[in-house]
Amino acid sequence: MFDVVKVLKEKGYKVTPQRIAVFDVLKHTKAHPTVEAIYNKLQPTYPTMSLATVYKSLEMFKSLNLVQELNVGEDKFRYDANVNPHPHITCISCGRVDDVDDEMFFNLTEQVASKTGYKITGQQLYFYGKCPECK
Amino acid sequence: MFDVVKVLKEKGYKVTPQRIAVFDVLKHTKAHPTVEAIYNKLQPTYPTMSLATVYKSLEMFKSLNLVQELNVGEDKFRYDANVNPHPHITCISCGRVDDVDDEMFFNLTEQVASKTGYKITGQQLYFYGKCPECK
DNA sequence: TTGAATGCAAAGACTTTGCACGATT
DNA sequence: AATCGTGCAAAGTCTTTGCATTCAA
Numbered sequence: 001m002f003d004v005v006k007v008l009k010e011k012g013y014k015v016t017p018q019r020i021a022v023f024d025v026l027k028h029t030k031a032h033p034t035v036e037a038i039y040n041k042l043q044p045t046y047p048t049m050s051l052a053t054v055y056k057s058l059e060m061f062k063s064l065n066l067v068q069e070l071n072v073g074e075d076k077f078r079y080d081a082n083v084n085p086h087p088h089i090t091c092i093s094c095g096r097v098d099d100v101d102d103e104m105f106f107n108l109t110e111q112v113a114s115k116t117g118y119k120i121t122g123q124q125l126y127f128y129g130k131c132p133e134c135k
Numbered sequence: 136m137f138d139v140v141k142v143l144k145e146k147g148y149k150v151t152p153q154r155i156a157v158f159d160v161l162k163h164t165k166a167h168p169t170v171e172a173i174y175n176k177l178q179p180t181y182p183t184m185s186l187a188t189v190y191k192s193l194e195m196f197k198s199l200n201l202v203q204e205l206n207v208g209e210d211k212f213r214y215d216a217n218v219n220p221h222p223h224i225t226c227i228s229c230g231r232v233d234d235v236d237d238e239m240f241f242n243l244t245e246q247v248a249s250k251t252g253y254k255i256t257g258q259q260l261y262f263y264g265k266c267p268e269c270k
Numbered sequence: 271t272t273g274a275a276t277g278c279a280a281a282g283a284c285t286t287t288g289c290a291c292g293a294t295t
Numbered sequence: 296a297a298t299c300g301t302g303c304a305a306a307g308t309c310t311t312t313g314c315a316t317t318c319a320a
Contacts, residue, residue, distance in 0.1 A: 014294050014299060035284080050302040055285065073206045073259065075310075076284060089251050104246045111239045112262050116224050120264035124208065127247050129255035149274060149319050170309080185277040190310065210285075211309060 007064055018049055022057040026067055026081035032088070032097040034076050072097055072126050087125035093134035100127065142199055153184055157192040161202055161216035167223070167232040169211050207232055207261050222260035228269035235262065 004023045008015050025038050033041070039054050058079055061067040070078040072090045078097060087100040105125065113120045129135075139158045143150050160173050168176070174189050193214055196202040205213040207225045213232060222235040240260065248255045264270075 016294070016300065018301070048302075051284095052286080052303075053301055056300080059286090069208070071206045071208045073204070087247070089247065089253055089255075091253070092256060098251065100247055101250055104243070104250070108239070109262070112222070112224065112235055113264070115236055115239070116233065116262075117267040118224055118226070118262070118264040119270045120224075120262055121227060122263040124259075124261040124263075126259040126261075127244070127251075127253070127255050128257040128259075129248070129253040132252040135254045151275065151319070153276070183277075186309095187278075187311080188276055191275080194311090 004061075004066060007066060011064065013060065018046065018053050019057050019060070021046055021049070022054055023061060023066065023081065026061075026079055030099065032070060032078040032080050034078050036076075038079070070097070070124065073128075085123050087127065089127040089129065089131075091131035091134055092128050093130050096131060098131070100125070139196075139201060142201060146199065148195065153181065153188050154192050154195070156181055156184070157189055158196060158201065158216065161196075161214055165234065167205060167213040167215050169213050171211075173214070205232070205259065208263075220258050222262065224262040224264065224266075226266040226269055227263050228265050231266060233266070235260070 004020065005015050008019065013019075021042055022038060025033065025041050031037070035051065035054050035058065038058075039049070039051050042049050042054075058067060058069075062069055065083055067079050067081050068083045068085075070080055070088065072078065072088060082099075086102045087105060088097055089100050090097050109120050109123060112118070139155065139162075140150050143154065148154075156177055157173060160168065160176050166172070170186065170189050170193065173193075174184070174186050177184050177189075193202060193204075197204055200218055202214050202216050203218045203220075205215055205223065207213065207223060217234070221237045222240060223232055224235050225232050244255050244258060247253070
């Protein structure tokens, strides 16, 4: 959370309660929330906050590389304050989105690069199935 | 293409020129087209075909497991007549979406399953970078 | 013939934008 | 005090739906 304040100041952007609050939600969850979810979470504490502000804040954080945007195949995006590319797994039953430890993907990128001839700059690995609670 | 006719008949759905045409586009491309792209491709030959019909046909094919829906992180979906789960790579420069040979992902699913406790039913692996032509 | 599919237009979901008011520096 | 950000509402993009007409079987 302090890093956000620092980055915003460095870049000459204003440090507003709304921006802090949006980032704070992402920083303290592993749930990969949607815009709507972030908005709902903030409603009790910031009843005047608008959806537009959530969208605008996320857009800014994205451009500053403070959050990453995910799309696990839904018609909407999810957000993650962990900007490291790392694999995700989605429960097809309850919809939760968990992280997957990425040790086993070590050197996968290099293999893909040499196979395809691409210069690889990012990746999103999504797995789908039933989580331990749902199966 | 013949398989589509067969499946539609088996399931009691009508075999229409529009359905055949939509599937045919997907069957003969490796470009992972969007709905709009499919629609545009068909315009010259089927000037009366509507976007709604493309959407409805794809929805049906999806439910029959004749095509799969992809989302590489855009605000729209892409479609693929190859329904095998297989990795994709997107050029961040020109936007093309290519397939990646999936040999190297052999047994990845099992590893993820044992790490996460999920029962895995599907996967989407997306890599991003610059294609040979763009880099 | 008859029910299902098409195609148009309207509606819906998510996201972006414009602008006046308000807050940060 | 000046400027940037917020929040409302309107607009934009992609997708879905309703319904009368048309078509496959």
